[in-house]
Amino acid sequence: MSSFPKTIFHVDMDAFFVSVEELYDPSLKGKAVVVGGQRHERGVVSAASYEARKFGVHSAMPLRTAAKLCSHAIFVDGHPDRYRDYSEKVYGVLNSFSPQVEMASIDEAYLDMTGTDRLHGPPLRAAHALHRKMKLETQLNCSIGIGISRLIAKVSSAKAKPNGVLWVIPGQESKFLAPLDVRDIPGVGAVTEKNLHGLGIYRVGDLARFDDSFLEQQFGKWGLALAGKARGEDAGGWFDSAVGEDTQAKSISHEHTYNEDTADPQQLESTLMRLSEMVGRRLREAGVFARTIQLKLRYKDFSTITRAHTLADPTQIDTEIFAQVRTLFLNNWRKGAEVRLLGVHASSFDNVPNQANLLDGDRRQRWQQALSAADHLRDRFGDSSVTLASGMNAGFRERTHENPAGLPGKHKRHD
């Protein structure tokens, strides 16, 4: 710990997806709204309005359960593009307050406000000014937590909700945390909570009474981090990093759950092709090459397996990703078994391809160019406008209804 305390803000947008949808359709305001899909769809709640929450609806709950709890709720499909646009507006406001901004997800951020007193005044005044400006420029409510660590800021923003500001005065961390439920500590989920309850630990204050060594013995490395958290410290892992320290993604993945389970090999393979294309495209956008390709396969009964393979030559090419994931699929799928979900996951990134084989590298480079051109067309005309015929006759696609612009399907052949 440094000699003088930091001032960290955690800014969390209130019911973000719902609030953005309300800006597009003001008639939703004040009503029970569920974002994430229609009431009978296979899926879960992405966000619920405070009105819907009164009926017990919350994020991650199956849509059908939400419909049962709150039958009068309005169900709205999610619009990721809208949320990204508003997230950028949010970032703009935050960045005008501190150069040290780190978006922790699409709707929350950490700001390091240490040493900004001369510019913005004391923490509470700065927070209220930020709160006002956010509303003025985005029309959205947020809650702001302030503390000497990420952890304290995060926990206090949750306690400030909705639409509030909460400052934990330096030195008061333990007093603030002690009465809180252990579940309020970020990282403590259902499993850890149950384990802690088994030890008679219900509140953060109970946790703080145990020795670090005891918690380490009980929970390993995680126990040690937990002990620190109970004192309000950013102990361990990501929490320890400086705000704004930029971190490039470590993995890129896409997955798809079928509306109805299927055992049709053609449909399954075409889904893998589509997911491989999505992953390949993201890799090219990020300018990275993946060494490890992983398949995720979930059966009708929800049992799930993952199978991975690490390549000698890292790739960002759709058909190479597909070829690998297809092999993994064919080697591991119980033939005839109905599949609920398929996923394609890329990791172990390199910034340059391994071009041990120069001739091969040349061929790959031409592929790369063709793919970039296709990405560009998709940007302009939509995802369904371009299909690259693959060299391995594996490029058949799922039948698709998406062609919103009504454009003729353009098919570009690589040679």
Added chain:
DNA sequence: TCTGGGGTCCTAGGACCC
């Protein structure tokens, strides 16, 4: 009426190397 999609981090065992 079951259980999305996109991530991060951790553990544990086996292979392999010195």
Added chain:
DNA sequence: TCTGGGGTCCTAGGACCC
């Protein structure tokens, strides 16, 4: 020939977060 110990890479699974 009855066997070590550390380090790293790889794979599979799981907890957790929004």
